[in-house]
Amino acid sequence: MWLEDIESNMNNTKIVQASLKKRYAKERRFKAYGIFSISLSLLFLSFLLFDITHKAMPAFTQTYLKLDIDFSYKNLKLKEGSRYSEKELFSASYRQLTSKSLYEIFPEVTNRKDKKVLRNFVSSGAQYNLRDLVIENPSLIGTKKSIWVLADDDIDSFAKGLIDRNLPESERRIKDNQLVWIDTLEADNRIEKRLNIGFLTQGDSREPEQAGIWGAIKGSFFTMLITLILSFPIGVAAAVYLEEFAPKNNWFVDLIEVNINNLAAVPSVVFGILGLAVYINLFGLPRSAPLVGGLVLFLMTLPTIIIATRAAIKSVPPSIREAALGVGASKMQMISHHVLPLAMPGILTGSIIGMAQALGESAPLLMIGMVAFVADIPQGFMDPSTVLPVQIFIWSDSPERAFIALTSAAIVVLLIFLFLMNLLAIILRKKFETRW
């Protein structure tokens, strides 16, 4: 009997040993799947970031043309005299200054159609820059000076190498005659690329070379301010109530808790519908205002802050509470003097993450009208404005090629803001992390 046992045991060992190789291979394969799926996600992330920064690069520079501007009385349509009021200077004619200068460089262009194409080498915003220049320095009038003016977005794209000159003419936005002119200008050293400061200081524009994100940044700032002012105190207060004062096994408290958990998972468009129906239609608040945007994002951020605050309050050890109560503090004093200060790093971290989410949110804001084209920089909570993510959405819809770079650049700016906010949250967590 025992001999058979040994034999069957040896058989079993053999079977196991025979299958071992296969099982180990399976093990290695499984491990490889794990590494593969993680690297795939990492690859996607790096591709996303690389692609967007790569596309954004052209937006950080801008092409300028050097033109010899003749500020003669005739060109400015001013009466010859010695002094002009600012109003006179403001209404003088600056439109033809750049065109005339271009015609001078290319005297061979006489055809009306060609002249129009040539005239459009310069951005339509250049005349306002010239106007500002003259108002600032009226002594320019009557003189001739070479000045760098902003180029049109097509010329800009070409100078940055985004338009391939080897394509057949019909598929190219820059035609053959324009190519010749650009080459001439280039040979004369009249084309230069400079840092695009206007991108960070100007409002939106229909012309890509004049469009900037300052308006959207300010809109985002006002919206976030409203969100923060409302959601932080209210969220913390609600969390304190639920953690410290709410009676257990009470249907009303349960209802509140269920509501908070569900609100955290409600799609953001639904909050947009709420904003539209309640804030705009019922309360009659204005469309496109940062106030309404902030009110909508407040409701969206509230559950995040409540949940984070509750977790932070929960992590304060009972010994501290008991010590406070033991020396005679009331419950409210215990909370405001001991629990909340100790939980504050956790609360702040959660709130910053909630605010970062709100800063990147766009869908509900589309519905309360923040998607409108706003060229002015908003000055207050009631001014029509847009926010950074919505500005990205608006630009990504624009047909002009140059808007791709602008959109990507705006994304880079938004991501930098988000990165800084998250970094702040991480630093707070690391610095004030207490192990009880």
Added chain:
Amino acid sequence: MSDLNLFSVLILSALIVFFLSQKKAKNWQTSAGSERVHSLPVYYGYFGSIWTVIPALFVFAFWSFFSTNVISTMVVGQFVELQALDKSSLSLALNEIYLMSDASIVPSLSDNTIKAQAANLFMQYSQYSAIFKSITVLAIAALGFILTYWRITPTTKARNSVENIVVYALLSCAVIAILTTAGIIFSVLLESIEFFKTIPVSDFLFGTHWSPQIALREDQAGSSGAFGAVPLFWGTIFISLIAIIIAGPLGLISAIYLSEYASKRVRSIVKPVLEILAGVPTVVYGFFAALTIGPLVRDFGYWLREMGVNLDIQILANLTVSTESALAAGLVMGMMIVPFILSLSDDVIAAVPDSMRDGSTAMGATKSETVWKVIIPAALPGIVGGFLLAISRAIGETMIVLMAAGVASNLTANPMNSVTTVTTQIVTLLTGDQEFDSVKTLAAFALGLGLFITTLVLNIIALHVVRRYREQYE
């Protein structure tokens, strides 16, 4: 007195009363031979200012909120012509009246239209209302001050009283959550009922044609629009399905690798890096999907079609390919959801007790066998719950589909074709200036109701499953 001034006066008086009451309490403490004071002086300060200002503030808010409505009813009551108007034209007329009175363009007496008269009357009533409001609010504040300041004694339980009020204030903050849900239900339900009065529920739920265009003329062909939402439901499900097919395995296997195989250092680096994916705004994903992934998918589609023509495969040769495709949107959405599934699966895998792992290892199982035969079966309810949460997230996602999946409603199973989703339609129907009560706008609210209910049910099920699972191992 303007609202802002009145408000500032109230705040200022709160401060003054605070210091007065505190002073009074301090005097009790310092005056010799006095009895014991119940609370710290600062609580008497709070006590005084709360009772002075809070009731007044309530009346202030209440009055401001309802005065316009009350005044307009009063104005309308004065004019038979306005009473004769129906609801929508009355609100239009009232709007005009508001504008006229708001701009303070005092209509000249010769201008004898009804609206000008009404605006005049409106302005007059508003002035009276403002005066009465100021008087009432200040009177209530003064009354509160008198009642509290002269009646507080060293035995007044100021601290308890203040703390009770603070608890109620905290409670009212928590109630905002209920109000929000109520607001959502109120706003989608009312308009949806209005919508279903014109379009039967069955047409909406089972109709296969969606084209909510607005008619320019009454007699235009197809002016009623078609509101069969099946193509939208299908588009939503289709894209979510693609997303979950990509994100499910990727997220789950990554979670298993990170929790069972990876060293602590790798884990502490890789997990936060992958969580960056969850922090990227959806509009960025939308841009990426539309501009980078969309063309790639399209080129792949062309290549497939060419292959189909060359190898004579009918299905591939007839493939419809478009730049805005379900596949591009689903792919990017899947990548967005990966960290979500990763962290949820990570939690449930970590909750599986180590004794089960050790038991399996002691029986001679390899790590992968332990994972497949012990850990995943044990963690399955939690994993399913996590997947459900991820699906509900995908259904509610807006920007990616809005930018990359298109607005054409196609009932197709071809992932290269463009489809539209519920969220896309809600946004496209509600952006821009529309009449609030057109069928087109109402349709968006009906879709919102559907979306809200679906995600709510999914979340409740998922949370329930996850909680049951957690309890099992605690």
